[in-house]
């Protein structure tokens with residue numbers, strides 16, 4: 001079975017089989033396969049690209065670089081989340097991959113977080129499908145069996161911060177214009193319990209309490225002080241530092257690292273798995289409220305006006 005799955009990965013970059021993405025069941029795989037390309041060379045390195053995500057796997061080191069390439073700001077739309085989840089799932093099934101680096105192909109932005117247009121002016125069914133895909137990306141990254149390092153080469157608010165925190169280690173570019181944090185409160189929305197718990201497990205209770213209530217965004221140096229990121233390096237060194245870092249992690253026997261990680265993270269993964277439906281209902285009830293839609297509308301307009 002594993003061999004079949006691996007062959008599927010080689011031949012069809014974003015495979016049409018649900019088997020290939022057992023943890024990412026949006027039922028959206030076939031439409032995404034249309035725009036993807038892939039190639040593999042003799043040393044079993046490979047590249048694949050879809051509209052939102054590019055993957056380069058170096059077969060000699062076992063390191064895959066997963067680049068977000070969703071212009072203009074890598075906002076996490078349903079399609080983005082689906083493609084990212086499928087890419088990570090395939091790498092998880094690929095025995096030649098031992099760790100992934102998540103980074104951005106765009107300048108100045110790691111990810112603008114969840115795509116606000118997916119949460120505004122749509123119907124409840126759409127919100128439920130979207131939220132399921134948000135849950136899935138968190139479940140995939142937080143529970144990832146392989147090493148996951150975030151190379152944060154730009155701003156990373158809200159959902160972008162969540163995905164970074166779900167990784168094993170975070171390296172951020174030292175540009176003082178960049179910001180990272182869970183700023184949901186500033187949009188008039190509330191980070192759900194699993195965003196909160198991920199932050200508590202990263203920076204501790206008190207810092208999370210202040211961060212969530214104020215919707216605080218941190219500069220790289222402040223993020224380093226509170227432990228939201230593990231290292232701050234010059235922007236041009238972010239990817240090379242991530243590669244050096246992952247190489248150190250690769251020196252640990254996979255099974256020992258993986259079981260240790262699971263021991264730390266499984267209770268939180270299980271908590272969301274046990275309450276997925278109620279969490280979706282809660283999100284849909286919340287996001288469909290007139291007052292919340294109004295807040296999101298104001299926020300979207302303020303983003304546009306800031307530019308004008």
Ligand SMILES: CC/C=C\CCC/C=C/C(=O)SCCNC(=O)CCNC(=O)[C@H](O)C(C)(C)COP(=O)(O)OP(=O)(O)OC[C@H]1O[C@@H](n2cnc3c(N)ncnc32)[C@H](O)[C@@H]1OP(=O)(O)O
Pocket residue numbers: 072073075076108109111112113114115116117155157158159160183184187189190191192282283286287300303304307
């Ligand atoms: C019960 C639980 C309930 C709810 C839980 C919900 C949890 C939500 C999590 C989230 O992730 S919400 C999203 C939070 N994200 C943000 O607040 C980021 C907002 N964006 C920015 O701050 C900036 O855009 C930036 C990312 C710093 C980039 O700045 P820059 O100056 O480079 O670009 P610009 O602002 O001009 O934006 C370009 C373009 O992109 C649109 N945009 C930006 N962010 C988003 C987004 N998150 N979703 C959708 N669209 C976004 C922006 O409006 C511009 O559009 P335009 O070109 O059409 O004007």
